[in-house]
Amino acid sequence: MSNFDVKQEVTDKYSLRGRVFHKLRDDILNGKYQEHEELKEMTIGEEMGVSRTPVREAFRQLELEGLIQIIPNKGAYVTGITEKDVKDIYMIRSLLEGLCARWATEHITKEQMEEMEENVYLAKFHAQKGHLEQLAELDNRFHDIMYEACDSKMLEHQLKDFHQYVLRVRKKTLSSINRGPKSNEEHEKIMEAIKAGNADLAEQLAHEHMINAYENMVKCGLHEVYARQDAVQETIDPKVKK
Amino acid sequence: MSNFDVKQEVTDKYSLRGRVFHKLRDDILNGKYQEHEELKEMTIGEEMGVSRTPVREAFRQLELEGLIQIIPNKGAYVTGITEKDVKDIYMIRSLLEGLCARWATEHITKEQMEEMEENVYLAKFHAQKGHLEQLAELDNRFHDIMYEACDSKMLEHQLKDFHQYVLRVRKKTLSSINRGPKSNEEHEKIMEAIKAGNADLAEQLAHEHMINAYENMVKCGLHEVYARQDAVQETIDPKVKK
DNA sequence: CTTCTGAGGATTGTATACAATGATACGAGA
DNA sequence: TCTCGTATCATTGTATACAATCCTCAGAAG
Numbered sequence: 001m002s003n004f005d006v007k008q009e010v011t012d013k014y015s016l017r018g019r020v021f022h023k024l025r026d027d028i029l030n031g032k033y034q035e036h037e038e039l040k041e042m043t044i045g046e047e048m049g050v051s052r053t054p055v056r057e058a059f060r061q062l063e064l065e066g067l068i069q070i071i072p073n074k075g076a077y078v079t080g081i082t083e084k085d086v087k088d089i090y091m092i093r094s095l096l097e098g099l100c101a102r103w104a105t106e107h108i109t110k111e112q113m114e115e116m117e118e119n120v121y122l123a124k125f126h127a128q129k130g131h132l133e134q135l136a137e138l139d140n141r142f143h144d145i146m147y148e149a150c151d152s153k154m155l156e157h158q159l160k161d162f163h164q165y166v167l168r169v170r171k172k173t174l175s176s177i178n179r180g181p182k183s184n185e186e187h188e189k190i191m192e193a194i195k196a197g198n199a200d201l202a203e204q205l206a207h208e209h210m211i212n213a214y215e216n217m218v219k220c221g222l223h224e225v226y227a228r229q230d231a232v233q234e235t236i237d238p239k240v241k242k
Numbered sequence: 243m244s245n246f247d248v249k250q251e252v253t254d255k256y257s258l259r260g261r262v263f264h265k266l267r268d269d270i271l272n273g274k275y276q277e278h279e280e281l282k283e284m285t286i287g288e289e290m291g292v293s294r295t296p297v298r299e300a301f302r303q304l305e306l307e308g309l310i311q312i313i314p315n316k317g318a319y320v321t322g323i324t325e326k327d328v329k330d331i332y333m334i335r336s337l338l339e340g341l342c343a344r345w346a347t348e349h350i351t352k353e354q355m356e357e358m359e360e361n362v363y364l365a366k367f368h369a370q371k372g373h374l375e376q377l378a379e380l381d382n383r384f385h386d387i388m389y390e391a392c393d394s395k396m397l398e399h400q401l402k403d404f405h406q407y408v409l410r411v412r413k414k415t416l417s418s419i420n421r422g423p424k425s426n427e428e429h430e431k432i433m434e435a436i437k438a439g440n441a442d443l444a445e446q447l448a449h450e451h452m453i454n455a456y457e458n459m460v461k462c463g464l465h466e467v468y469a470r471q472d473a474v475q476e477t478i479d480p481k482v483k484k
Numbered sequence: 485c486t487t488c489t490g491a492g493g494a495t496t497g498t499a500t501a502c503a504a505t506g507a508t509a510c511g512a513g514a
Numbered sequence: 515t516c517t518c519g520t521a522t523c524a525t526t527g528t529a530t531a532c533a534a535t536c537c538t539c540a541g542a543a544g
Contacts, residue, residue, distance in 0.1 A: 015314055015527070017302075041496070051529045053295075056496085057302050060259075064306040072257055073496055073535050088396040095337045154330040158400070257497070283526070293499045298526085315505050315526055 017054035020044070021061055028067045028078055029167055035080040039068060066165065086169055087214065093162050094210035097143075100150040100159060101190060101206035105199040107151035113195060116145050120188045127181040135180040140167075142187050146206075149194075169217070179216045186212065259296035262286070263303055270309050270320055271409055277322040281310060308407065328411055329456065335404050336452035339385075342392045342401060343432060343448035347441040349393035355437060358387050362430045369423040377422040382409075384429050388448075391436075411459070421458045428454065 013022060024044065027033055041052045041059070048055075059076050062068045070076045108116075123138040143163060147156040186209045193202035266286065269275055283294045283301070290297075301318050304310045312318045350358075365380040385405060389398040428451045435444035 017527080018314075040494095042494095052496090053528055053530090057299055057527095060299050060302045061306055064303055072260075074537095075495075084394075085396055088394045091341065092338065092397060092400065095341060096334065099333065099337060152326075152330045154327055155334060158334065259497080282524095284524095294526090295498055295500090316507095317525075 015054070016050045017057045020048055020050060020054050021058040023048065024058055024062060025065070025067060028062075029164070031168070033078045035078050037078045039076045039078065041076075065161075081165070081168065086166065086217075089162055089166055090210055090214035090217075093159070093166075094207050094214075096155065096159055096162070097146075097210050098203040098207035100146055100152075100155055101194065101202040102199045103150035103152055103155065104146050105194045105197060105202045108149040108194060112145055112149045116142065116149075116191050116194070119145060120184065120191050123184040123187065127184055132180060135184070139180070139183055139187075146190075146194075179213070179220070182216075183209075183213065257296070258292045259299045262290055262292060262296050263300040265290065266300055266304060267307070267309060270304075271406070273410070275320045277320050279320045281318040281320065283318075307403075323407070323411065328408065328459075331404055331408055332452055332456035332459075335401070335408075336449050336456075338397065338401055338404070339388075339452050340445040340449035342388055342394075342397055343436065343444040344441045345392035345394055345397065346388050347436045347439060347444045350391040350436060354387055354391045358384065358391075358433050358436070361387065362426065362433050365426040365429065369426055374422060377426070381422070381425055381429075388432075421455070421462070424458075425451075425455065 013019065024039075033039065039059070041055045045052050045055045059068065059070060063070045063076070067079060068076045069079050119138055119142050123135060123142070126134040126138065140163070144160070147159050147163075150156060186205065190202055190205045190209060193205055266281075275281065281301070283297045287294050287297045301310065301312060305312045305318070309321060310318045311321050361380055361384050365377060365384070368376040368380065382405070385401070389401050389405075392398060428447065432444055432447045432451060435441075435447055
């Protein structure tokens with residue numbers, strides 16, 4: 001096993017810096033802070049009852065995670081994601097998810113396979129019942145299982161990173177439309193391909209799964225979601241650019 | 243143009259933190275610090291004449307860049323890269339470089355095209371003369387040009403990240419073997435495909451280019467390079483694992 | 485009325501002091 | 515001799531103090 005935890009997750013949830021990091025990340029992903037909103041070290045620190053030091057360190061990490069942008073001697077701003085960024089991410093992910101499915105086919109363990117089957121089964125149940133919340137949760141988990149099963153720390157980390165990026169956008173579309181059930185059907189096919197040991201098919205299906213997810217997102221209002229934000233961006237950009 | 247500088251480069255070269263970050267990164271990539279060597283905040287700070295604060299912040303960033311691993315309350319260690327990590331990186335890169343070549347074909351500017359042609363031409367010259375140092379430099383630059391030409395901040399950053407990872411390994415192999423000239427021939431073909439607007443071919447060639455680079459590396463002693471380090475790793479791992 | 489300028493305040497950048505944690509070594513007891 | 519506990523020290527984690535920078539806005543000059 002590799003001991004090379006590339007871009008290791010910030011697992012240190014119990015240090016102040018770790019707590020600040022995780023809380024800020026969640027807040028940004030959940031939309032508590034608007035895009036392009038300025039984050040002040042002191043304000044955040046006071047809110048969480050800590051000094052500026054751990055906040056600053058968390059900021060540096062969030063910057064590399066791509067969630068905020070720090071302009072020297074000026075401030076930290078929540079990053080905006082443009083329509084094109086989302087498209088690029090999905091194109092990149094479609095390739096990597098394919099590779100991941102291939103490797104997962106080759107390396108998945110018995111336990112992981114079982115969890116995957118359970119996941120698909122459960123999701124089918126919630127789809128029938130119309131439980132969108134649980135469906136979204138299971139959808140995320142399905143991908144995580146596959147990332148872990150591919151047995152590559154490098155790839156796993158890349159994909160988890162991307163997955164996180166699009167969560168901000170996905171939250172607004174997946175649960176609102178009936179992509180959920182369709183998505184799970186595709187999961188089932190991917191799972192079957194993996195179970196059958198058909199790496200080529202698994203790769204192909206996972207690849208298409210991402211393309212479909214993206215196209216559905218476009219069809220169901222990605223543009224609307226971003227229409228307002230792009231306008232805001234236009235006005236703010238010049239100032240931010242220093 | 244996107245204003246979303248994902249995982250933005252640490253461009254702040256003039257703050258102390260920025261300088262520490264860049265110097266440490268260079269030192270690690272250049273092998274000044276051994277893999278698994280412990281980096282002490284105070285020692286580094288004294289060497290560079292700064293306090294621990296900017297050093298700590300640089301550490302947090304280097305951790306997310308994957309160059310060091312920080313164990314809470316214990317220390318920062320230069321990460322090791324296993325043989326499998328290198329292989330995974332090249333497999334991932336082969337896909338992304340292909341995508342990059344495709345997008346570059348669609349978006350490359352006149353200036354970028356000219357620089358690319360110049361690059362190949364110059365490299366051909368240095369290859370004849372046996373200037374391995376310049377050849378390696380031009381090789382890096384060729385890829386950078388393509389990353390920029392693909393006109394995707396997301397993809398560009400991903401690839402630059404990976405490129406950097408393997409630099410540590412590549413330094414030991416590319417310049418030592420006669421891969422240089424062969425590599426440049428492949429660059430030329432990729433360039434021609436891009437110039438001809440043949441995206442499919444460019445993608446294919448760039449993909450193969452990576453595979454070839456990896457296979458050459460394996461053939462030319464990747465295993466030997468890592469034989470020693472893997473041994474060291476075995477002994478250090480348990481301690482590091484906390 | 486517009487434009488330049490500079491003083492003041494707000495915010496980030498860095499250094500230092502203190503707290504908490506982990507590693508080590510030594511000695512007592514079995 | 516071996517093991518366990520404890521004292522001590524080295525190192526990291528956090529808070530605070532101070533320095534540097536940037537932004538704002540009032541006021542003077544044109």
